[in-house]
Amino acid sequence: xxxxxxxxxxxxxxxxxxxxxxxxxxxxxxxxxxxxxxxxxxxxxxxxxxxxxxxxxxxxxxxxxxxxxxxxxxxxxxxxxxxxxxxxxxxxxxxxxxxxxxxxxxxxxxxxxxxxxxxxxxxxxxxxxxxxxxxxxxxxxxxxxxxxxxxxxxxxxxxxxxxxxxxxxxxxxxxxxxxxxxxxxxxxxxxxxxxxxxxxxxxxxxxxxxxxxxxxxxxxxxxxxxxxxxxxxxxxxxxxxxxxxxxxxxxxxxxxxxxxxxxxxxxxxxxxxxxxxxxxxxxxxxxxxxxxx
Numbered sequence: 001x002x003x004x005x006x007x008x009x010x011x012x013x014x015x016x017x018x019x020x021x022x023x024x025x026x027x028x029x030x031x032x033x034x035x036x037x038x039x040x041x042x043x044x045x046x047x048x049x050x051x052x053x054x055x056x057x058x059x060x061x062x063x064x065x066x067x068x069x070x071x072x073x074x075x076x077x078x079x080x081x082x083x084x085x086x087x088x089x090x091x092x093x094x095x096x097x098x099x100x101x102x103x104x105x106x107x108x109x110x111x112x113x114x115x116x117x118x119x120x121x122x123x124x125x126x127x128x129x130x131x132x133x134x135x136x137x138x139x140x141x142x143x144x145x146x147x148x149x150x151x152x153x154x155x156x157x158x159x160x161x162x163x164x165x166x167x168x169x170x171x172x173x174x175x176x177x178x179x180x181x182x183x184x185x186x187x188x189x190x191x192x193x194x195x196x197x198x199x200x201x202x203x204x205x206x207x208x209x210x211x212x213x214x215x216x217x218x219x220x221x222x223x224x225x226x227x228x229x230x231x232x233x234x235x236x237x238x239x240x241x242x243x244x245x246x247x248x249x250x251x252x253x254x255x256x257x258x259x260x261x262x263x264x265x266x267x268x269x270x271x272x273x274x275x276x277x278x279x280x281x282x283x284x285x286x287x288x289x290x291x292x293x
Contacts, residue, residue, distance in 0.1 A: 012164040021049040029135035031068035045074040053078040103131040131282040146248040157287040162252040167222040178208035236270030243279040
């Protein structure tokens with residue numbers, strides 16, 4: 001593997017898309033989704049199954065690929081070992097840009113992947129992850145995309161990737177959302193009047209709006225129609241609820257830092273609020289550091 005191809009590699013464009021193959025009831029729909037995504041992004045398609053290769057599995061997968069419209073252009077990779085470790089290694093070896101995972105809440109496999117994504121895949125993967133909550137044979141609609149615009153160096157890459165994704169999948173609009181965390185604000189202003197607290201809150205919202213505009217101005221919006229919103233409340237929890245209320249088709253978020261800090265281990269991390277109850281499809285954008293793979 002040429003590690004130089006990974007160094008400083010941007011999250012987009014998607015040149016290679018992989019799908020994690022688990023023999024679940026939604027697999028055929030997931031394969032169809034992956035095929036359509038690969039066509040939209042003009043990407044190579046890989047199918048990765050972690051588990052013992054048998055003639056029965058080969059025949060079943062071949063039949064589902066045919067039904068999903070996948071021909072000989074897709075490569076099928078069979079791997080052994082721990083599912084998370086094997087997926088991570090295979091994606092890195094094949095310079096995968098996007099790994100697609102099924103995430104149906106009622107399926108046992110989702111309960112496994114949800115924990116793995118939160119604590120393993122999303123922090124260790126060298127590619128972005130797309131969690132499809134309801135894979136469809138006809139393909140998902142991504143008309144309403146929502147992006148979490150947190151104050152973090154990764155966010156510019158996440159915004160760029162969201163605009164890229166939206167332009168390639170026919171999104172009607174992208175809503176860029178800022179979150180204002182009130183933690184500590186109430187205690188700091190406990191002795192102030194309601195009017196003073198309202199003024200501080202208003203100033204924080206204004207600063208968040210300016211942050212959103214500044215970040216958007218630094219991105220290639222690709223002609224997308226953009227809306228801005230600022231939420232005041234617990235980060236992660238509020239945007240999850242907002243995505244549900246607005247019936248977003250896709251929520252785009254930063255990948256978590258490789259190691260959570262002490263406070264993140266004591267209190268629920270932003271991402272955990274989202275992953276514990278997926279409001280819609282989730283795209284976790286991985287930004288590779290410029291100094292290494």
